Amino acid sequence: MTNTLEIDGLRLHLPGAARPVLAGIDLTVGARETVALVGESGSGKSLTSRSVLRLLPPGATTEGRVAVQGQDVLTMDAKQLRQLRTHTAAMIFQDPRAAINPLRRIGDFLTESLRLNADTPAQQADERAVRMLDAVGLGERVLRQYPGQLSGGMLQRVMIASALMGDPALILADEPTTALDVTTQAEVVGLLDDLRERFGTGLLFVTHDLGLAAAISDRVYVMYAGRIAETGPAEALFDRPRHPYTAALLRSTPRLDAPQGRLAAIKGQPPSLKEELTGCPFAARCPFATQACAEELPPHRPVPGEPDRLVACHHSDQLADQLAGSAAHD
């Protein structure tokens, strides 16, 4: 069976950037699987998820393959692309207040793509909208309301309902909880997880929140400067990080189970798009960096004894104990 999402060697160039914004991304999401894509702002995680719907910034050029249910998104014609966006993959955006046209009714937002693109009769589209609103815990009357009449949490539920309208195989959630307050965040994450189970969709969850990633996902990809630094099952990756960047991220995340006083910050800034990179992109900020790190790009290598984990670090094996020790406090 083919994976729901398969990204192979995706490279993305933007005009004016000295290096590719995405420098060879490999990523898969299986059917009904939840995968988290974690990284700082500017690491390319949003761009990666947007490329799945070919929502690319103007002037962007791509290499590689992005296949949703076996079909390459990057080479589709306009009609296939609309079909993909309506029925196969849908994205949930960060700020629902900005993501829904304030001048149109919620009902219009929900049914628009089905009515205009898939020739679904308006009545049938409305019926589905009512069912999807019910699935996210909202009543039918919302259909006739305007976005300005709903709260942020309710609007994000509307957003989730709209993503489910076309019965997609894959949902891309681009920081879906960042713009919400903490209690609403938990509700939205719980709802997403339930609905993924109920409607049998794969979920790519893009976030900068490691705790959230650990809570919701089966597997995790950690991204840094347009490359995957490390990937593996969520539990193993957070228990025994094999990349210094993952370990540093974990140290800078507050934990309720093991309070540790002052949080560690990662020194320095991620490399700017204006500078070319040789060697490991994290070398400049890495406490363990050696001459080799600055000169040679580390390939993705499997972790010994853990076949489903890959890490891109020259010294991963030597550092194993040190990294695990610095990250796990329990």
Place this chain on the structure above:
Amino acid sequence: MTFLRFTLRRLAEMAATLLAASFLIFGAMYLAPGNPASFLLSGRSASPEALKAINDQYHLNDPFWEQYLRWLGQVLHGDFGRSIEYRTPVNTLLAARLPSTLLLVAMALVLVVVLGLALGWIGAVRGGATDSTILVGTTFAVGTPSFVAAVLLQGLFSVKLGWFPSSGSGAGLGSMLWHLTLPALALALYLIGMLARVTRSAMLEVMGHEHVTVTRSRGVPERAVIRRHVFRNTLGTVLTMGGLIVSTLLICTVLVETAFSVNGIGQLLDLSTTTKDFPVVQAISLIIVGIFMLVNFVVDLLLPLVDPRVSLGTRGASA
């Protein structure tokens, strides 16, 4: 606020404004130099008796307040008095000339709305060379006053090509349309450029909003994205411009009608101002003020239909 309350409040406001405007208009004519009697007698040396007769007939020697209140009383009864120059009731004069002006302004308005919106839309959506061409064109349009446009259009289409008449307003609808095409173009040119630029920049601004990206991400066809989300969201701006457009048309029609010798109320205003025919000037000025307020009232009534965040009696978003 309910529709009824809003309408009543606005009507009261409009009545008060009209009253103030009537005072200003009458006062301005009273203070302006020159005397209608000297125009009536057109330079002939008049006997003091003749002058007195004229002054008595039009009550020109009465105190200001008496003159103003007498005029106001007449106006409230729908009577704008008699023209000094033409010696006929002002109402008859206006009725004869109103059709040309209304048709001219309507034609210009259609041109402005259709061409302005279309050019702005095309520029915003196509971009590139098309957009640059439209930008240059609209810059010229905005920089050309209507009386200059009138002379240029007459030179090209009347004198050189002979396609349209250079003056007059024709009789019968067909002939009027033909006569008023060039005046309407001259009147519309500046506003076409203006509306095209406003539409273009408003559409470009909306295109940068995230909800447009979201709509695209749902597979909605691009044409529908532009029509239902980008253009739709600029309607509030366009409608607000509408009030400005109509008032500019009303003012510029004075120049254009004069340039093309269209016998409408704009030309009448120009002639009457020169001859100090103050009953006519006062009537036309007051009507222009009235139409201007009416248009803005209609715009305010329509805004909540275009933008659900605006409710009657408020301006701007109330989320």
